Amino acid sequence: MTLGLVRSLAPAALLVAALVWLGASLWTLQGERAERDVFDALAANRNVEPPDDASGELLFARAHYLLSRDRIDEAQALVGRIVDRGGPAVAARFHYDLGNARARRAVGAVEASQINKAIPEVRLAKDAYRAALRGDPGLWDARYNLDVVMRLVRDFPEFEAAEEETKAQPKKLWTDLPGRPRGLP
């Protein structure tokens, strides 16, 4: 009886299961196809915003589009989502591209003899390359470029120590102002 019931109902149950699977896989395929359309639009230099539920790789493609146009601030707004959804490997490539964008700005400033503008950009580029290497030590281009920007402005232990000191005493804002006695001459 039980065996008979199974033999009678199994084909219908199998069909339902297969249809559910088919629906799920078509849904996934549809989503990936829509995502690739956005990707292709970005690759064709069209300014397209990725959807809210975009994958880490697509967000990285958007960030790459922005960074190659020197729109660093907009790209940096994507960092949290890229790290969350793309994992360390995608995040490492994002940080590498970010470092490259900073390094391009720094080199441009150096060539225009604006050293004061170059220094903070170099510092940010170094941070970005380090973040890239932390996420993916096998990213050799990041090592090379970190070496290049290190030649622009080197890290020195003395600078670090001096910086930590200033961080530790942020409240001394007024002590260095030249005082001028008022009232009596």
Added chain:
Amino acid sequence: MRWRPLAALALLAGASALAPDPAAAQILDRSMTAPRPFGVILGDVFTLKTRVDVAPPFRLDASALPKPGPVTYWLDLRSIEIREESGPNGATRYEIAAEYQTFYAALEAIEQTVPPVKLVVTAEDGRRAEADGASWSFITSPLRPIVATAGGGSSAYSIRPDAVPARPSLRRSEIAAAAAGAAALLALGLLAWSRAWPPFHKRPARPFAVAARAVARQARNGEAGWRGAALSLHRAFDAAAGRRLLGEDLAAFLAARPSFARLEPTIRDFFEASRQAFFGAGSTPMPADDLLSLSKSLASAERAS
């Protein structure tokens, strides 16, 4: 891999602090394994493993070990893991695996030193002792020459190109969708075969399914329709039995097919009714609805057998 003499500081309250090193007894043995100490370049990751044996009442204080993060301006601690096992002479053996990453951009081959890890052991009664782990020196080498070689000038600052995002591939999803489609078709075919739907409607093994469709078509079309439907059902019984099946043979027929046993009273009613209809007074004592439900039950029982 030089160890400082076991100058572990006994921080027992006041009195014993100046006594000649009783704390050395708490940390029995320390050793470190490290990778090759040369050929290290910017961005390399290396693991230093420290092994410490701690005498029984004392335990290693894990919270005193450094946390992952920057150690110096050129060195990061990526992760630190502690494994605990029992060592010789009742001691507790700790294996501390510290993974470092160097960001030292060397201009020439130069020696660098990883600062030692501070080991703190504590006992339940609040006693505490400290010792330094080993420091490790290695030779780190530059990636590029100091003077930019080819091109000169601007090429000194030329950087490697951007990482380009990879175009996502749909292949996996396409294969999955195709497999799901094939599975759905297969399941549909199996269902059609099981229920003797077209193109399996001529299946000899499903005479009752064929009959059920014929009955559904004919039964409600008055007297002639009822007769046609009954005849279709009789042909199905004949096909199932392999010969002409009369009312008298039912017992033997049902005994061979246990899945029909449940329907035995209805089947007997049907045979009686059809005898009345064809050879008797000519009335239709079995309503068309009953005939229809019997044919459906028979088709279902046939699938289950």
